[in-house]
Amino acid sequence: MSPTFASPPIWHLGDFMKTDPEQGTIRISAEDFQKFREFFYRKTGIQFDASKRYFVDKRLVERVEATGTGSFRGYFTMLRFQASGEELQALTNLMTVNETYFFREEYQFRCLVDSLLPEIVERKKNRRPIRIWAIPSSSGEEPYSIAIYLLEHWAGIHEWDVEIIASDIDTRILAQARQGLYSLRSIQHLPSHTLQRYFKRQSGGYQICDDLRQSVEFTRVNLSERADTRGYRDFDVIFCRNLLIYFDDVSRKTATETFYDALRPGGFVCLGHSESMSRSSSLYKVRKFPEAIVYQRPLEAA
Amino acid sequence: MALIKTQCVEPIAEEAREAPRDCAGLISRLAASDPTARRWAARDLVDCPEAAAALVERLKQEVDVSVREVILTTLTSLGDPIAIAGLVDCLRSEDTALRNEAIEAMQQLPDAVAPVMHGLLADPDPDLRIFAVNILESLCHPQVETWLIEVIDQDPHVNVCGAAVDLLGEVGTRNARASLQRLKARFANEPYIRFAADLALGRLHEN
Amino acid sequence: MKRILIVDDAATVRLYHREILETADFMVDEAMNGIEALEKALQTGFDLFLVDINMPKLDGYGFLRELRGQDLPQAPAIMISTEAQTNDERRAYAAGANLYLIKPVKPERLLAQVRMLLGELHP
Numbered sequence: 001m002s003p004t005f006a007s008p009p010i011w012h013l014g015d016f017m018k019t020d021p022e023q024g025t026i027r028i029s030a031e032d033f034q035k036f037r038e039f040f041y042r043k044t045g046i047q048f049d050a051s052k053r054y055f056v057d058k059r060l061v062e063r064v065e066a067t068g069t070g071s072f073r074g075y076f077t078m079l080r081f082q083a084s085g086e087e088l089q090a091l092t093n094l095m096t097v098n099e100t101y102f103f104r105e106e107y108q109f110r111c112l113v114d115s116l117l118p119e120i121v122e123r124k125k126n127r128r129p130i131r132i133w134a135i136p137s138s139s140g141e142e143p144y145s146i147a148i149y150l151l152e153h154w155a156g157i158h159e160w161d162v163e164i165i166a167s168d169i170d171t172r173i174l175a176q177a178r179q180g181l182y183s184l185r186s187i188q189h190l191p192s193h194t195l196q197r198y199f200k201r202q203s204g205g206y207q208i209c210d211d212l213r214q215s216v217e218f219t220r221v222n223l224s225e226r227a228d229t230r231g232y233r234d235f236d237v238i239f240c241r242n243l244l245i246y247f248d249d250v251s252r253k254t255a256t257e258t259f260y261d262a263l264r265p266g267g268f269v270c271l272g273h274s275e276s277m278s279r280s281s282s283l284y285k286v287r288k289f290p291e292a293i294v295y296q297r298p299l300e301a302a
Numbered sequence: 303m304a305l306i307k308t309q310c311v312e313p314i315a316e317e318a319r320e321a322p323r324d325c326a327g328l329i330s331r332l333a334a335s336d337p338t339a340r341r342w343a344a345r346d347l348v349d350c351p352e353a354a355a356a357l358v359e360r361l362k363q364e365v366d367v368s369v370r371e372v373i374l375t376t377l378t379s380l381g382d383p384i385a386i387a388g389l390v391d392c393l394r395s396e397d398t399a400l401r402n403e404a405i406e407a408m409q410q411l412p413d414a415v416a417p418v419m420h421g422l423l424a425d426p427d428p429d430l431r432i433f434a435v436n437i438l439e440s441l442c443h444p445q446v447e448t449w450l451i452e453v454i455d456q457d458p459h460v461n462v463c464g465a466a467v468d469l470l471g472e473v474g475t476r477n478a479r480a481s482l483q484r485l486k487a488r489f490a491n492e493p494y495i496r497f498a499a500d501l502a503l504g505r506l507h508e509n
Numbered sequence: 510m511k512r513i514l515i516v517d518d519a520a521t522v523r524l525y526h527r528e529i530l531e532t533a534d535f536m537v538d539e540a541m542n543g544i545e546a547l548e549k550a551l552q553t554g555f556d557l558f559l560v561d562i563n564m565p566k567l568d569g570y571g572f573l574r575e576l577r578g579q580d581l582p583q584a585p586a587i588m589i590s591t592e593a594q595t596n597d598e599r600r601a602y603a604a605g606a607n608l609y610l611i612k613p614v615k616p617e618r619l620l621a622q623v624r625m626l627l628g629e630l631h632p
Contacts, residue, residue: 032505038520042440076507080472081442081446147305150305151305215305216305216307257372257375277544278542282371282566283368286544293552398568399567401563428591464613467521468522493616495613497521
């Protein structure tokens with residue numbers, strides 16, 4: 001999904017290095033936990049309170065073993081000083097549950113139709129289509145959710161043309177998204193009338209109807225590649241949820257600069273629930289709407 | 303009116319990038335009146351190794367924060383001695399945002415920053431020494447702990463030492479123990495130093 | 510219970526201020542730069558802000574300017590800096606600070622100033 005997070009190498013050297021095979025000998029002390037907590041907060045913006053201690057310790061021990069670093073001390077040194085940042089990415093992935101399904105974090109779609117689009121429409125001086133970019137597309141749940149939400153909850157869809165472009169680095173997942181075939185798990189949050197209207201039952205699950213499949217453009221993009229992103233301009237809204245937390249500092253900064261250029265002045269970026277622009281960029285204005293906090297490219301800037 | 307699909311995603315607006323894509327052309331575009339054009343020029347200059355001086359020059363007068371951020375990203379990618387010298391200059395700026403942008407850029411360049419670190423930590427201006435310690439915060443370099451120990455052993459300024467102790471709580475090993483204890487004695491009347499040194503001592507990586 | 514937001518990029522400083530304030534029965538939350546502080550201030554009400562000047566992404570001045578421009582019930586802010594130049598003090602007040610202190614701040618001094626700004630103590 002993320003360009004820097006393709007597949008971190010995982011060794012199992014730890015299995016051979018354990019001195020006590022019955023009980024894990026790797027202990028995370030209270031000081032270790034505090035130290036890790038502060039480091040992880042600085043790097044990812046994710047804060048664990050004391051009640052998460054067990055959850056965090058368990059995953060740390062898992063990574064100490066997987067990397068063969070032998071102890072918290074050795075592992076933390078690797079985490080702090082590894083230039084590639086690969087291990088931090090592997091750990092972030094482990095610490096966050098990244099699953100996608102229809103209408104995930106629905107409050108953001110509500111924010112789109114109730115707050116963002118009315119503001120965008122009011123500002124618009126021409127009849128050019130409203131453009132929405134969903135990256136990463138992943139298997140398509142998010143762009144299709146946006147499409148469904150607009151059709152179901154936004155009256156403006158009868159007056160305005162809307163383009164939805166969904167991009168991902170992974171061509172296999174894009175093919176899957178175009179096909180639009182989903183498991184029961186993926187569609188469980190959809191109201192039944194929505195399911196009936198936009199999906200048809202297939203042997204392998206539920207498939208998005210042809211009209212909807214035709215209405216989203218799927219493209220392959222590596223967000224870290226200037227040549228790939230150059231053509232992406234004039235968007236009114238960008239959904240980039242649960243991707244940037246997996247990027248290293250420089251890639252994250254480059255990505256937010258890319259979004260800046262991809263947006264029309266006044267355009268919005270919606271990030272994931274646990275994400276914040278505070279780790280990557282001060283280019284955007286923080287806007288609070290009743291439903292969500294969203295980042296805006298300032299209007300006045302050219 | 304409805305959901306529609308365009309056939310291509312090529313940019314509608316090309317005017318911002320009409321200048322030739324050669325390095326000299328890009329450098330001259332850094333002074334364009336349109337910030338979008340300046341931003342694109344700064345971004346594309348990443349392919350021009352000799353562009354650091356021009357970028358640094360532009361950085362010092364650039365008022366548009368979006369252009370500045372891109373210049374700093376490009377300078378980070380170039381990472382040569384001219385880029386580093388330019389970033390060090392930014393640390394002396396009155397502009398807090400520019401200083402912090404320069405610190406972040408330098409954090410990404412351990413090998414290029416290492417040769418100048420000693421000089422920064424010995425600068426007569428205590429604020430500059432604090433910024434140097436701030437660079438160490440996220441620097442991936444084996445000497446980080448050594449530099450921090452030197453700071454807490456030698457620096458006369460309480461806030462420079464305070465910043466260094468904060469980091470030693472994260473990267474310190476047993477090598478820092480004696481120095482942390484000496485620091486506590488040296489600033490016996492500063493509750494903050496006492497607090498920070500005790501915290502760091504409790505977190506040292508010791509086997 | 511009064512709520513205070515500590516805004517500082519140094520973890521040890523946040524912890525130091527947190528200990529002092531929590532011992533005096535204040536409720537404390539933390540942010541490590543101005544943007545995060547702004548996000549938190551927009552989501553929750555605070556009775557006071559304790560703000561460092563030098564921070565990545567959005568510094569203390571920028572945070573206060575943005576905060577003061579928001580349509581929110583405004584709370585007092587103490588700006589804390591390592592720099593002792595009068596220029597910074599002037600800029601801090603111009604950005605919307607109610608008080609300017611130099612690091613490191615002694616516990617009793619911090620508490621006295623916090624209580625004064627919260628109207629719990631008269632100067």
